[in-house]
Amino acid sequence: MEAxxxxxxxxxxxxxxxxxxxxxxxxxxxGEILEVRASDEGIKxxxxxxxxxTGQRFMGIEERDGEYFAYVQKIKA
Amino acid sequence: xxxxxxxxxxxxxxMDRVLAAFILATTAAxxxxxxxxxxxxxxxxxxxxxxFTSGKNLLQKLMNLINKGGAERLxxxxxxxxxxxxxxxxxxxxxxxxPSIPEFVEMSKSxxxxxxxxxxxxxxxxxxxxxxxxxxxxYSGAATYLSDALEGKVSxxx
Numbered sequence: 001m002e003a004x005x006x007x008x009x010x011x012x013x014x015x016x017x018x019x020x021x022x023x024x025x026x027x028x029x030x031g032e033i034l035e036v037r038a039s040d041e042g043i044k045x046x047x048x049x050x051x052x053x054t055g056q057r058f059m060g061i062e063e064r065d066g067e068y069f070a071y072v073q074k075i076k077a
Numbered sequence: 078x079x080x081x082x083x084x085x086x087x088x089x090x091x092m093d094r095v096l097a098a099f100i101l102a103t104t105a106a107x108x109x110x111x112x113x114x115x116x117x118x119x120x121x122x123x124x125x126x127x128x129f130t131s132g133k134n135l136l137q138k139l140m141n142l143i144n145k146g147g148a149e150r151l152x153x154x155x156x157x158x159x160x161x162x163x164x165x166x167x168x169x170x171x172x173x174x175x176p177s178i179p180e181f182v183e184m185s186k187s188x189x190x191x192x193x194x195x196x197x198x199x200x201x202x203x204x205x206x207x208x209x210x211x212x213x214x215x216y217s218g219a220a221t222y223l224s225d226a227l228e229g230k231v232s233x234x235x
Contacts, residue, residue, distance in 0.1 A: 014104075
């Protein structure tokens with residue numbers, strides 16, 4: 001997936017991937033897509049949960065060689 | 078849209094429990110919630126500066142000599158082993174890049190989480206405002222917490 005912005009949370013544990021996602025999304029434009037790279041499996045459930053609460057669009061998670069790439073589209077200011 | 082409110086009473090001054098409180102608080106703030114942490118009893122130690130002792134009378138001074146303040150020197154609720162436990166835990170947290178309690182305090186402040194200190198504990202322990210770190214939102218009592226708790230769906234006591 002083409003992302004406008006990437007944030008690397010490899011090696012970080014909860015709550016850091018979510019904290020960094022929220023922080024990065026703040027500085028992005030509506031319609032842009034964020035890619036979050038993570039190693040903590042919790043992100044599979046945490047990212048959709050974060051999107052559900054904040055109203056951003058969850059676009060899926062790809063798992064490659066034990067790494068997770070989560071995609072979120074900013075649809076709300 | 079009105080923000081959801083999340084309130085936590087931090088009664089415990091144990092590093093592990095306080096860590097759980099901060100993980101929830103910073104996550105809630107990341108989820109656009111309005112977060113308030115009410116520090117009371119041993120929990121106040123998180124907001125205290127690292128000082129030799131504090132207190133107005135002898136008993137308070139003696140108590141605060143053993144009840145050490147400072148976010149960087151909280152004991153563990155289990156396996157404290159005279160400070161060996163926290164030392165090992167801090168090292169393990171660092172290895173896994175988990176922020177320390179002082180780092181969580183700073184992060185919380187920068188995320189706009191409100192840190193509230195309980196005035197009752199404050200008074201009977203003989204603390205002074207100077208014993209506390211900067212950036213405390215307010216010094217208040219149980220009514221403040223309950224009024225906030227009534228407005229929020231999620232409220233914890235740790």
